[in-house]
Amino acid sequence: MSSNGSLLLTAHSADLVRAAKLLQAGELVAFPTETVYGLGADARNGQAVAEIYAAKGRPSFNPLIVHVADVQAARSLCIWSDTAQTLADAFWPGPLSLVLPLRDGHGLSSLVTAGLPTVALRVPAHPTAHKLLEHFGGPVAAPSANPSGQISPTTAQHVLAGLDGRIAAVVDDGPCAVGLESTIVGLASTPALLRPGGVATAQIEAVLGAALALPVDGEISAPGQLRSHYAPAARVRLNAQDAHPGEVLLGFGDMACDLNLSKAGNLTEAAANLFDALHQLDAMGKPIAVACIPDVGLGQAINDRLKRAAAPKEQTAS
Ligand code: TXA
Numbered sequence: 001m002s003s004n005g006s007l008l009l010t011a012h013s014a015d016l017v018r019a020a021k022l023l024q025a026g027e028l029v030a031f032p033t034e035t036v037y038g039l040g041a042d043a044r045n046g047q048a049v050a051e052i053y054a055a056k057g058r059p060s061f062n063p064l065i066v067h068v069a070d071v072q073a074a075r076s077l078c079i080w081s082d083t084a085q086t087l088a089d090a091f092w093p094g095p096l097s098l099v100l101p102l103r104d105g106h107g108l109s110s111l112v113t114a115g116l117p118t119v120a121l122r123v124p125a126h127p128t129a130h131k132l133l134e135h136f137g138g139p140v141a142a143p144s145a146n147p148s149g150q151i152s153p154t155t156a157q158h159v160l161a162g163l164d165g166r167i168a169a170v171v172d173d174g175p176c177a178v179g180l181e182s183t184i185v186g187l188a189s190t191p192a193l194l195r196p197g198g199v200a201t202a203q204i205e206a207v208l209g210a211a212l213a214l215p216v217d218g219e220i221s222a223p224g225q226l227r228s229h230y231a232p233a234a235r236v237r238l239n240a241q242d243a244h245p246g247e248v249l250l251g252f253g254d255m256a257c258d259l260n261l262s263k264a265g266n267l268t269e270a271a272a273n274l275f276d277a278l279h280q281l282d283a284m285g286k287p288i289a290v291a292c293i294p295d296v297g298l299g300q301a302i303n304d305r306l307k308r309a310a311a312p313k314e315q316t317a318s
């Protein structure tokens with residue numbers, strides 16, 4: 001155990017079984033990949049994914065990369081394609097993430113994809129990451145294991161320096177070989193480079209026999225920065241005390257409303273429910289009023305996302 005309470009685990013099998021059990025229990029476990037150390041949570045557990053944002057102190061919700069053990073596990077989550085197969089054959093396991101359309105019944109928390117209809121998937125090459133994924137037996141959402149705004153960790157010591165006491169455990173297996181995040185390629189439409197990274201763009205283009213499109217509007221503006229994001233079609237009004245005639249009300253805390261982010265007023269639960277709730281209310285085709293959400297902790301990320309949802313549509317891509 002480290003000084004502030006996060007478990008320091010080794011890459012031995014008994015420790016990886018323990019790490020997998022922590023993930024199954026909805027806890028956060030940092031683990032090595034060949035790129036950087038990831039901060040992992042069960043990608044199907046919205047509250048666990050919300051805890052990633054809380055631990056990192058991230059002020060906004062971006063979609064996270066989902067790590068799986070093999071192509072078969074990836075295919076169970078998305079609508080696979082020939083191009084995806086070509087790139088997987090060439091670069092998986094390895095430092096390449098593929099963005100593909102979600103498949104019906106995928107089971108992922110909508111917080112992982114930040115409400116988008118696509119998911120970023122990666123099969124890491126690091127043997128310890130692979131063993132952990134196999135012991136866990138499911139998809140693991142994992143951004144880099146550093147506090148928001150700090151540089152990505154390439155050793156377990158870096159992870160503890162930033163997150164000790166805020167996560168259940170870190171699996172220490174020495175420094176990461178690549179030291180740079182995975183390359184992200186979008187395959188939901190024309191193959192596009194969404195983020196340069198561990199696999200060189202030229203190598204990917206050689207395998208595809210075609211140039212990758214550059215990120216277009218609605219993809220990213222800077223490495224790792226999404227410009228487009230899920231926003232409801234309906235008009236959204238914030239800090240509502242109650243619903244005006246014709247509106248549906250998204251509540252928080254003990255109040256009468258059409259849908260409640262968290263009756264108990266729990267911000268982790270509210271974050272886990274946010275995107276599903278917006279999708280559900282949007283499907284009702286009425287303007288959405290949203291109760292006031294406390295602007296502390298995860299409430300800041302929730303409010304960031306709600307403000308974007310409430311902004312006039314032409315301003316949402318900023
Ligand atoms: O090397 C890596 O990729 C590391 C290690 C831990 O695997 N992970 C990592 O994850 O960098 P993360 O969650 O920080 O990367 C998230 C980025 C987002 O900022 C966004 O640019 C892109 O992945 N992304 C994720 N889902 C997306 C989606 N559905 N559409 C477009 N971009 C997406």
Ligand code: MG
Pocket residue numbers: 143144152
């Ligand atoms: Mg990062």
